[in-house]
Amino acid sequence: MPQKRNPDVLEIIRAAYHVVNGEEMKLKGLVANLMSGYHRDLQETKKPVFQALDTTRDCLAIMPHVLGALSFDQLRCSAALSHDLHATHHVYERVARGVPFRDAYREVARDFRKDGEG
Numbered sequence: 298m299p300q301k302r303n304p305d306v307l308e309i310i311r312a313a314y315h316v317v318n319g320e321e322m323k324l325k326g327l328v329a330n331l332m333s334g335y336h337r338d339l340q341e342t343k344k345p346v347f348q349a350l351d352t353t354r355d356c357l358a359i360m361p362h363v364l365g366a367l368s369f370d371q372l373r374c375s376a377a378l379s380h381d382l383h384a385t386h387h388v389y390e391r392v393a394r395g396v397p398f399r400d401a402y403r404e405v406a407r408d409f410r411k412d413g414e415g
Contacts (some may be wrong), residue, residue: 306363310356320349381409 321344327338384405391401 298395306359310359310363313352314357317349317352320345320352384409 324342327345328340331339387408388398388401389406390397391404396404
């Protein structure tokens, strides 16, 4: 699709996380409620471990190529930031000046509400 702007590789890597997470759940299920001692059913743990390792290794091999090719338009990124992203910073600035956190939080929230009305 020519209009598509996000690389498929990142979508596949995002999905690969869930594959690895699923293998973890398999492992947890396999070893749950085992009595101490040797259990032949532990041989079933090998496949999910290697599947998770293979998937992780493949993702790690791809990521340097993806990250190396990234570029950012700093002006567009800056323009996309809304002022409320810095609300916590504004609260902690006031706290550093001696304003109790609860009051600083309320002041900043009030300031942002006023800004939003205009």
